[in-house]
Amino acid sequence: MLTTQRKQLILQRLATQGQVLAKALAEELGTSEDTIRRDLRELAQEGKLQRVHGGALPASAAVADLGTRSTVSPADKVALGRAGAAMVKPGQLVLLDGGTTALQVARHLAPDLRATVVTHSPTVAVALAQHTHIDIIMLGGRLYRHSMVNVGAAVIDAATRYRADLFFMGVTGVHPEAGLSTGDGEEADVKRALSARAAETVVLASSEKLMTASAFVIAPVNTLAALVVPSDTAAATVHGFRKLGVSVLSAA
Structure with missing residues (x-):
């Protein structure tokens, strides 16, 4: 799965399930936890999620000015x-x-x-x-x-x-x-x-x-x-x- 596809999946899971667990998603996709953590880190830098221990939660839209x-x-x-x-x-x-x-x-x-x-x-x-x-x-x-x-x-x-x-x-x-x-x-x-x-x-x-x-x-x-x-x-x-x-x- 391409990086863009993984990131899209992560955002979809956050929208539907309210959280993403890095280990579980890595096992599901047959990739490493490091790869998933990198995806989460990049999405967090874009303000699209909030990283937490073990995965991510939806980022709040209320952090704007x-x-x-x-x-x-x-x-x-x-x-x-x-x-x-x-x-x-x-x-x-x-x-x-x-x-x-x-x-x-x-x-x-x-x-x-x-x-x-x-x-x-x-x-x-x-x-x-x-x-x-x-x-x-x-x-x-x-x-x-x-x-x-x-x-x-x-x-x-x-x-x-x-x-x-x-x-x-x-x-x-x-x-x-x-x-x-x-x-x-x-x-x-x-x-x-x-x-x-x-x-x-x-x-x-x-x-x-x-x-x-x-x-x-x-x-x-x-x-x-x-x-x-x-x-x-x-x-x-x-x-x-x-x-x-x-x-x-x-x-x-």
């Missing part, structure tokens, strides 16, 4: 944002991550809601400004332009001053085995720090993030208080998370 991500699954993100906003109760202190879904949470909060929102995202802070009864606290640091969030030690240090009721964590990958992941190491550090300051951490996951993985691991999925997914998410996907004890909610 903020502008590009705003065009991906827009209807899902509106529904997820509405569902997230409904979780916020009066008087709560909420940590709100950056990203396109977090923006939808900010936009769907009740106009008369009285609460405090702490965020490290300038774009989220601006979106919240129209909510006159919400106190907005910004965590400053180095601006990571790709995601339009502040990162670094200053953000992590500032987070220790708060005890939040909820943290809406943004991720690029959500997978039962690979866990919660993102495409940048500093972002992953900030997300872990914010999660540690919250009584409950919630992920609002649009369809392109489910059953995919990115390079930087944040935490296992069973650390979440809830995973909110689009209403048309496959039952098998939902079952895979619930088997791990994850509370999976559907965004109407």
